[in-house]
Amino acid sequence: MNATPTPPEGRITTEARGAVLLIGIDRPAKRNGFTPAMMRSLAEAYTRLDDEPALRVGVLHAHGDHFTAGLDLPTFAPLMQRGEYAVPFGLVDPLNLGDAGWRRRTKPLVVAVKGITYTLGIELMLAADIVVAADNGRFSQLEVKRGIMATGGATLRMAERAGLGNALLHLLTGDEFDSAEALRLHFVQRVVPAGQELDEALRIATQIADQAPLAVVATRLNALKAVEQGPLAAMAEFDAVQKGLANSEDAKEGVASFREKRVPVFKGR
Incomplete structure (x- = not known):
């Protein structure tokens, strides 16, 4: 899936397996920290999923040991200061917030997370439909520790899934919690032994793809x-x-x- 070396700014890989599109986060040297180029490429992959009739379900996963440490803040800071978004108008927004100018995904998306899943990683999985987590998961919505607010959907979806008190417990402390807690809060739907998360996500995606x-x-x-x-x-x-x-x-x-x-x-x- 990623035979060529990963560029320093990272990349998003895609691989069609029948009706399922595998979408891979690929910057393992930086714990898959997202650059603006990666965010745009992710939106392009989501747009391909929606636009190609032969594709019925997407599976978002990660290369390396971790899902993502979140935004690479030094590369994103100039955009944030200008109030800009890395995804151009007209593409499917990976955060699925429904903002004017961006499309919303229509086809199902299953996510496989493992290791570190911080900030943007949690927001991407909450914006998806079904999440399979490895039992070595480490989650944190730590924007308050960086002097900023989570604006990718965490303040909305964490409360909707887990209740306001449970959401604020993690949003306001920025603490790290494990896969068992993520399952308890309904942030993920299934926890499997580490190394099996992608296979389980693919199994679910294939089952969905078999339906009408x-x-x-x-x-x-x-x-x-x-x-x-x-x-x-x-x-x-x-x-x-x-x-x-x-x-x-x-x-x-x-x-x-x-x-x-x-x-x-x-x-x-």
């Missing part, structure tokens, strides 16, 4: 709307979305495969 793509996207977006806008907003879409899905080729294939007692072959149409 239009139904998967619609289900994900409806669940996200329920969290962000409330149950009534999500329910208001039920009839129209279900009508569209029920008239798709995939829905017809689902019924045919049920009748014929065979595995369905979905085409995303």
Whole structure:
């Protein structure tokens, strides 16, 4: 996946395995600390996932021993001082915040984390859909120790997942916590022995990719709307979305495969 030497500014690798796109964070010499170039490349990889019909699910992972130590602050400081973002308008925002000018991801994303997962790393995994953590995980949202605030979604999603008190415990102290605590707080969905996290993420992603793509996207977006806008907003879409899905080729294939007692072959149409 990364046969050539990693450039000093780091890079994001991509590898399509059937319907699954592996997206790799690759700057292990710096604990995968993110530079602006890496952030832009990550957005480009997410955009590729959404735009290529053959791709149905993404898996975000990391090369080396750690997921990411977060932002490489010296490289990001000039952008932060100017109030700029490293991701150009029109690309999918890896943080999925819905800011004007950036696209939101529609297809599912599974994340495999290991070792150090600090600041941006937590925000990237919370912006994804399903997280598998190695049991050697070390997590910290430590912006308060650097005189800044977490603005990539942690203040929103940590409270939504874990409750306000649990979120503030870690947001205001910047302490380091382990994979068991991340699981307790619903920041991750599964903890596995170190070295097995990517395989488990791929297993989950492949299982998702086997389902009807239009139904998967619609289900994900409806669940996200329920969290962000409330149950009534999500329910208001039920009839129209279900009508569209029920008239798709995939829905017809689902019924045919049920009748014929065979595995369905979905085409995303």
